[in-house]
Amino acid sequence: MKTRTLPIHSIDDNTLWNNLKMGDEKSFSLLFERYYSDLVSYGNSLSPYAEKVQDCVQDVFTDIWVYRNSLQESVVVKAYLLSSVRKRIARLYERDHIFRKTASTDTIAFLLEFSVENELLDDDYATKEKVMYLNKLLNELPPRQKEALYLRYHQGLSVEQIAEMLDVNYQSASNLLHRGLLALRKEWKGSFAFITLLFSSTL
Structure with missing residues (x-):
């Protein structure tokens, strides 16, 4: 009997997260595809430098894969990714001396033109x-x-x-x-x- 393969969109985030923790490259790729656009959009709301934002998002995913063995098991994946991008962009600002180094990210201005x-x-x-x-x-x-x-x-x-x-x-x-x-x-x-x-x- 063939094992039934679930449609990509029906696989929940927690399953993908736990699978990637165990080294499943496909689950990692699916999470990347699922959230990349949202993360870039959010990153662009915090920084006017589109190429650097894309680098930050890719760095977040790189770190997730490299340090997958030490990732928390129970996370809200979307919130974790958004927060990681925000922190990465804060470090980018610090590195470029746009504002003084701080442990907080509250100096980042939200730039996105809100549209409903x-x-x-x-x-x-x-x-x-x-x-x-x-x-x-x-x-x-x-x-x-x-x-x-x-x-x-x-x-x-x-x-x-x-x-x-x-x-x-x-x-x-x-x-x-x-x-x-x-x-x-x-x-x-x-x-x-x-x-x-x-x-x-x-x-």
Whole structure:
């Protein structure tokens, strides 16, 4: 009897992670293919140097493979990878003397132009004018609030994972999200249900 091979997209992250820890190159390649684009996109939100960002992402995966035997067994793979890219870019800034060396990554400015246009649902609320206005409000938020919202609603991370990535405690991460949403609520002229609908569609 032939062993049934699971479709690539049905293999969960934890299985791939544990397999690569045991030296399975295919699982490593699948994780690379699954997250490379997201990691480069996130890296580009932290640095304007696209080639260096790609190098950082590739270095993260290289380290994962080289040090696979010492990797933690229980991780949220996506959060781990995003956090690793952020730390790698922080070290890049330190090396290039863009800011003074620090153990924290909180000096990195979030550069991404936030856009929810691709996340729209097909309903009566989703008008071009509203989306353009919402994107304008999002991109006027302080960088840390914008990054927290991006990680929560575009990448689906938990508050705990965001706190770890941004090197802050849980309450501070929660405050960043809360203040960002409050700022949007204050300036938004229409129903706040529209924003809630768009954000919930990204999770």
